[in-house]
Amino acid sequence: MSDVREAASRYQTTKPLPAGRITFEEFLAWCDEDTRAEWVDGEVIILTPAASKHQKIIMLLSSLLREFALLKNLGEILTAPFLVRLPGTLRRGREPDILFVSNEKLPFLKETYMDGAPDLIVEVTSPESLVRDREEKYVEYEASGVREYWLIDPDRQQAEFFRLGENGRYRTIWPDQNGIYHSEVLPGFWLKVDWLWQDPLPSAIACFKEMGLI
Incomplete structure (x- = not known):
């Protein structure tokens, strides 16, 4: 301790x-x-305090995901501080930056934590959290059945997307030739990775216009 x-x-x-x-x-x-x-x-x-660029990316992603989930009636988007109690013998209470809970899993949402694996977790890394997010949490989220795991590294301008296969293991899903990642757990949602590295970041409204949602 x-x-x-x-x-x-x-x-x-x-x-x-x-x-x-x-x-x-x-x-x-x-x-x-x-x-x-x-x-x-x-x-x-x-957990250490987040840098401003870390916070801004979380705010952009959470806004995009929340409004899309609301528009399509898919479930709920939550952001830290909100705990996820991972299932089974993992004995972990993690605090993801962003999580998506589908309508089917809403009964597992408690007042102050999610009792089980959400459908999607997004972690925006910092130098302090990089090893924990890339190694420890990767293994934990995979083992607990988190269907999609997004790992966003602002310092390296690198975004990795992992999707749970039928064998219970993560596989990397790459953006397409236009640099766009298409989510499976949020059908119809896509993300242009370059948005995350712009300075200043685009507004959620600008992104939605490009996505053809408004």
């Missing part, structure tokens, strides 16, 4: 950390909207 306490001190977490391992229910009781943290096999992991 020493590393966790050091991180808490570095990022000015004023909330006292629990001593030793705690249950997920105890973690829920401890955590609040002002504390960004994850629960990993009984330990509390403090």
Whole structure:
């Protein structure tokens, strides 16, 4: 727990950390909207503050996904801070940047967390989170049945899209020749990857116009 306490001190977490391992229910009781943290096999992991470019990409993607899901009546889009309790023996409470919950899975949405795997998770990486997002969470999301995983790296201007195959393993889905990624869990939704690297970022309205939705 020493590393966790050091991180808490570095990022000015004023909330006292629990001593030793705690249950997920105890973690829920401890955590609040002002504390960004994850629960990993009984330990509390403090998350670092996001950079502005990280936040702007999340805002753009969440706006596009939320309005599309609403327009097509497909389900709900949620953003951090909101926990996902991964199923089975994983013993993980993760806090994705963005998650999509289809209508079929809405019963698994609780007041403060999703009890099970959402259909889509988007993680926008930072230097601190890169290994965790690319390695640990990749394996966890695959094992828990998250159907699509988008990994967006603003520093490298790299976007990777993974889709769960019939064998339960992720396979990489590449954008088409025009640099456009087509989602499977949100039928009809597509994303031009170059939008994410523009400075300044395009507005959601401009993207929707290009998509022919308005």
